[in-house]
Amino acid sequence: MIRFLALAESAAICAAVWGAVVVLAAGPGAVPSAIGPALAVALCTIVSFYYNDLYDLGAARTPVAVAARLPQALAIMLVLWAGLQTIWPALGVPMGPSLAGVGAVCAAVLVSRTALYLWMRASRVRRVLILGAGPMAQRLRQQIETQPHRRLCLVGMLEEPPDVPTMDRMVDQLRPHRIVVALAERRGLLPLDSLVRARARGVVVEEAVDLYESLAGRLAIESMRPSSLIFSAEMQKAPADLAAARALSVVAAFVGLAFAAPLMALLAAAIKLDSEGPVFFRQTRVGWRGRRFTMVKFRTMRPVREEHSVWAQDNDARITRMGRVLRKFRLDELPQFFNILAGHMNLVGPRPHPEVNYRLFSERIPHYGLREAVRPGVTGWAQIRYTYANNLEEETEKMRYDLYYIKHMSVWFDLRILIDTVKVVLLGRESGTSAITQPAVREDATHAARRGRDSAA
Helix, strand or coil: CHHHHHHHHHHHHHHHHHHHHHHHCCCCCHHHHCHHHHHHHHHHHHHHHHHCCCCCCCCCCCHHHHHHHHHHHHHHHHHHHHHHHHHCHHHCCCHHHHHHHHHHHHHHHHHHHHHHHHHHHHCCCEEEEEECCCHHHHHHHHHHHCCCCCCEEEEEEECCCCCHHHHHHHHHHHCCCEEEECCCCCCCCCCHHHHHHHHHCCCEEEEHHHHHHHHHCCCCHHHCCHHHHHCCHHHCCCHHHHHHHHHHHHHHHHHHHHHHHHHHHHHHHHHHHHCCCCCEEEEEEECHHHCEEEEEEECCECCCCCCCCCCHHHHHHHECHHHHHHHHCCHHHCCHHHHHHCCCCEEECCCCEEHHHHHHHHHHCCCHHHHHHCCCEEECHHHHHCCCCCCHHHHHHHHHHHHHHHHHCCHHHHHHHHHHHHHHHHHCCCCCCCCCCCCCCHHHHHHHCCCCCCCCC
16 A cells, blocks of 8 residues: 555656646746656655655554644655755756645645545445454454554454354354454364355455464464464575575675765774774674674673673663764664675674574574574664564564564565665664563573673664
C-alpha cells in the first residue's frame, strides 16, 4: 500500500506542478520545459514526505495529521528543490509558477490522502476468529487491535477447542473471513471437518504465527515448531541471494569509505581530544557460520580495567560527550566498512553479538543458531525497528526481527533497511521503542555477561 501511495502521489504531484507551470508560464516552450521541474518537485516531495513519516500510516492516520506534518515536509522539499536547481539550473522556473507549484503539491497531497482514507474506511473489514486463548493468541489479539487502520476485526476467541457441531454453529453465527489456529496443543483436538467446510466456503484458515508475522514484521519464535524453521526453504538462503547481498555490501563499503574518509579523520581527532584512550574499540564477535572476528568501532566510552556488563544501560555513565554524539547519529559504526571489505560483515544483517554472550544466548533464546545463516550487518531490520537490548528478554525480541529478516532477505529488503537507516542517522532518532519492560532474567543474564569491553550495541 505504501508503494502504491508513493507512486500515486508522485503522479498527482507531477501532473499538478506541470499544470501550474504551464498555465502561469504559458508560451511555445512551456509544455516540454515544465516536465523537468514537475519530476524534480515530485522526487523532492517523496523524499521529504518519507523522512517526515508521511508514509507511515501509524503516524499519519488522518488527513488532519497529514496537514499538521505538511508545512515542515514542504519546507524540506523546497530546500531539496533549491539544491537540485543549484546543481541543475535547467530545473529552475520563475517565482510565480514555483509558488503555484507548491500550492498544487498541497492540494494534490490532501486530495490523494483524503481519497485514501475514505477508501480505507469504506473497504470491507475482514472478520477474524481465533481458536485459542494462550500467549500466542493474546499476542495476535494485541497486534490486530493496534493496527494503524483497522483492516481486521476480532470477532471471537475460543479458549477451548470446540467440537465439530459447535464450530459449525460459531462459523454460521460469526461469519468470519479468517479462522486463525493458535492452540498450543492441537493433536486430536482440532475440529478438522468444520475447518475443511469453512475453507471450502472461502474462509481463510491459517496458523497464528503466520498472521502474526505478516502484521508485526517479526517471528513469534517461542510459538513456532522447530521443524517449521529447520525445513523451511525460506530460511535456507540461496547462493544467489547471498552473492547479491555481498556485492551490494562491498560496493557500498568502497563508496562509503571514499566519501567518509575526511569525516572519519575528524571524528578520530575529536575522540582523542575528548577523552583518554584509543580511538578505536575492538571486540571479538561471532559472525557467519559461528566464525569469530574482531569488530572495529569508534570508541564511545571511557576505558576501564575491571570486568563489567555488556548491556547498554549498565554503561551509560561511561559514555563520553563525543560518544553520545557518535551513538545518536550511528557514526561510531563507520569503521565497520573495513570489516565489510575483510569479509566479516555485510552492510545489512543481524548485528554480531560479543563472544562472551554467545553461549548464554544459544542456551536461552530459541533457534538462536539460525542467525549464523547470513553474515552479520552494520545495520539490520532489528536495529531500525527496536532499541538497544538491555536484558535477555529484549535480546529475544530482537531475535524475532533477525529471523524475519533472514526469512525474507532480498536486495529490495536490504535497500529498504538502508533507506530507513539513513533516516535514523540523519534525524538522530531512536531506531525503535522497547516493548518489553520485564526484568525477569536481567540479573542472571547480566552476571553471565560480565566480561565485555563495551556495549553489545
